Amino acid sequence: xxxxxxxxxxxxxxxxxxxxxxxxxxxxxxxxxxxxxxxxxxxxxxxxxxxxxxxxxxxxxxxxxxxxxxxxxxxxxxxxxxxxxxxxxxxxxxxxxxxxxxxxxxxxxxxxxxxxxxxxxxxxxxxxxxxxxxxxxxxxxxxxxxxxxxxxxxxxxxxxxxxxxxxxxxxxxxxxxxxxxxxxxxxxxxxxxxxxxxxxxxxxxxxxxxxxxxxxxxxxxxxxxxxxxxxxxxxxxxxxxxxxxxxxxxxxxxxxxxxxxxxxxxxxxxxxxxxxxxxxxxxxxxxxxxxxxxxxxxxxxxxxxxxxx
Amino acid sequence: xxxxxxxxxxxxxxxxxxxxxxxxxxxxxxxxxxxxxxxxxxxxxxxxxxxxxxxxxxxxxxxxxxxxxxxxxxxxxxxxxxxxxxxxxxxxxxxxxxxxxxxxxxxxxxxxxxxxxxxxxxxxxxxxxxxxxxxxxxxxxxxxxxxxxxxxxxxxxxxxxxxxxxxxxxxxxxxxxxxxxxxxxxxxxxxxxxxxxxxxxxxxxxxxxxxxxxxxxxxxxxxxxxxxxxxxxxxxxxxxxxxxxxxxxxxxxxxxxxxxxxxxxxxxxxxxxxxxxxxxxxxxxxxxxxxxxxxxxxx
Numbered sequence: 001x002x003x004x005x006x007x008x009x010x011x012x013x014x015x016x017x018x019x020x021x022x023x024x025x026x027x028x029x030x031x032x033x034x035x036x037x038x039x040x041x042x043x044x045x046x047x048x049x050x051x052x053x054x055x056x057x058x059x060x061x062x063x064x065x066x067x068x069x070x071x072x073x074x075x076x077x078x079x080x081x082x083x084x085x086x087x088x089x090x091x092x093x094x095x096x097x098x099x100x101x102x103x104x105x106x107x108x109x110x111x112x113x114x115x116x117x118x119x120x121x122x123x124x125x126x127x128x129x130x131x132x133x134x135x136x137x138x139x140x141x142x143x144x145x146x147x148x149x150x151x152x153x154x155x156x157x158x159x160x161x162x163x164x165x166x167x168x169x170x171x172x173x174x175x176x177x178x179x180x181x182x183x184x185x186x187x188x189x190x191x192x193x194x195x196x197x198x199x200x201x202x203x204x205x206x207x208x209x210x211x212x213x214x215x216x217x218x219x220x221x222x223x224x225x226x227x228x229x230x231x232x233x234x235x236x237x238x239x240x241x242x243x244x245x246x247x248x249x250x251x252x253x254x255x256x257x258x259x260x261x262x263x264x265x266x267x268x269x270x271x272x273x274x275x276x277x278x279x280x281x282x283x284x285x286x287x288x289x290x291x292x293x294x295x296x297x298x299x300x301x302x303x304x305x306x307x308x309x
Numbered sequence: 310x311x312x313x314x315x316x317x318x319x320x321x322x323x324x325x326x327x328x329x330x331x332x333x334x335x336x337x338x339x340x341x342x343x344x345x346x347x348x349x350x351x352x353x354x355x356x357x358x359x360x361x362x363x364x365x366x367x368x369x370x371x372x373x374x375x376x377x378x379x380x381x382x383x384x385x386x387x388x389x390x391x392x393x394x395x396x397x398x399x400x401x402x403x404x405x406x407x408x409x410x411x412x413x414x415x416x417x418x419x420x421x422x423x424x425x426x427x428x429x430x431x432x433x434x435x436x437x438x439x440x441x442x443x444x445x446x447x448x449x450x451x452x453x454x455x456x457x458x459x460x461x462x463x464x465x466x467x468x469x470x471x472x473x474x475x476x477x478x479x480x481x482x483x484x485x486x487x488x489x490x491x492x493x494x495x496x497x498x499x500x501x502x503x504x505x506x507x508x509x510x511x512x513x514x515x516x517x518x519x520x521x522x523x524x525x526x527x528x529x530x531x532x533x534x535x536x537x538x539x540x541x542x543x544x545x546x547x548x549x550x551x552x553x554x555x556x557x558x559x560x561x562x563x564x565x566x567x568x569x570x571x572x573x574x575x576x577x578x579x580x581x582x583x584x585x586x587x588x589x590x591x592x593x594x595x596x597x598x599x600x601x602x603x604x605x606x607x608x
Contacts, residue, residue: 181429189424192412195401199373200425243411247464250431252411
């Protein structure tokens with residue numbers, strides 16, 4: 001495959017001079033598109049993910065991501081772009097989750113996640129998830145000529161992103177971010193304090209459904225860089241890290257976006273200059289950031305004590 | 310069965326803040342309470358008492374307009390329920406916040422001010438907006454009022470139960486309501502915190518001229534601050550001052566079975582022999598329901 005060859009060539013070209021390295025990397029059009037797509041996806045996933053972490057909806061995000069896999073592989077089998085498959089399946093699954101009673105991380109009274117995933121519901125979701133994963137696997141097997149198919153769809157790939165795909169990703173991201181900006185404050189209220197928000201006339205059910213749609217779209221986007229199984233690298237890890245670092249909403253949301261951008265750019269660069277996959281790098285950098293943030297908050301009181309002593 | 314004893318302690322100033330006229334609540338064909346009459350004036354503190362499952366929280370929901378009455382009438386500040394907007398503050402029954410919730414107490418209080426408005430959840434910097442400065446000043450003021458300034462910038466999940474409850478009271482107060490509805494705010498607090506939060510509510514009620522209706526499991530922590538009690542029993546209700554209602558005679562008539570109210574040497578009330586209404590397992594108090602029928606602090 002041409003792109004893979006180009007990537008291998010680039011891997012040989014690491015010079016330790018950032019400017020020449022970036023020049024070399026961006027001399028490949030597919031790398032430029034990977035950065036464009038990665039930037040769009042990182043911003044979107046961090047913003048939506050910030051609410052996912054706050055609302056304790058990682059289970060819903062995981063479900064949507066897994067549903068994206070048969071969508072993408074089915075689309076490829078039918079000869080359409082994998083991106084379309086991700087969007088179609090993730091957003092449809094979000095609608096289904098919203099319709100299921102008590103699904104999608106609805107909480108008990110008072111906004112704390114009380115008995116959010118009852119046995120029956122998670123068993124049902126698990127059953128459907130497994131079946132859909134198996135369907136995805138079948139679609140990949142039926143499409144015999146699909147290079148590195150399963151790996152790319154499950155664990156991410158940055159190769160072969162076209163201009164029109166970048167445009168689609170950007171358009172979806174703009175719509176999702178605009179809706180998120182419009183509903184942000186009542187959504188935050190409903191996320192931390194559902195009972196009070198409802199008593200104050202906030203339409204918590206409607207917001208919860210709307211948010212699942214946004215989550216479906218964001219998951220579909222994130223899957224296109226990190227693959228279905230590693231979406232948390234962009235959807236959960238940056239937001240979780242940011243919330244560890246600051247309890248101020250504005251600060252932690254900004255931090256989440258910065259971290260997501262940093263791990264995406266670093267991950268793409270590392271993947272470009274080495275033979276290992278992008279999903280591994282993005283996830284590892286995001287994990288590293290989380291561990292550092294945790295260590296920093298643990299160390300802070302100790303350091304303070306050491307300074308005052 | 311209904312007993313209404315005219316309140317003698319305080320006369321309402323101006324229009325009543327809250328009026329209940331023979332209010333009756335029926336849920337799934339069962340009459341929870343009936344004939345509830347109440348005239349609540351400004352700066353008056355009322356407790357809603359009664360056995361578990363009798364529909365104390367439902368009374369607050371009816372006042373909020375979330376649950377319609379079977380018969381009778383409720384008027385809040387001269388209007389039907391559900392139309393008073395920011396003039397009514399509400400603190401629902403709750404468990405505590407998740408310990409990992411990384412949002413500051415200040416932000417929780419701020420959501421009480423504008424959380425129902427569309428838009429980005431982050432205010433513009435205060436120096437660019439007079440409105441924002443006013444909002445910030447109000448949030449700081451109300452946090453000061455409940456004595457939560459020291460921990461308002463900590464993530465709320467890391468605050469103790471008493472601290473969280475103070476911040477939530479601040480949230481309910483931030484829009485300067487004239488009527489505050491509290492659903493078991495002392496629940497799940499330890500005894501010193503129960504006394505402290507009760508004193509806080511009593512003080513705010515007097516100093517801010519705010520009327521308070523509080524659903525309570527145990528009347529004793531708030532007894533010193535109360536102007537009125539509404540005692541609900543299956544099918545009936547009694548309203549009046551605590552001295553009038555929480556007596557052996559009134560409760561015996563209300564329940565139609567011998568009930569004795571004992572006063573301990575330190576002034577606490579103990580109700581003995583209250584019949585337990587049919588168990589409703591939707592009520593989250595199931596676990597703590599046991600002591601009430603046998604001999605327990607009134608409420």
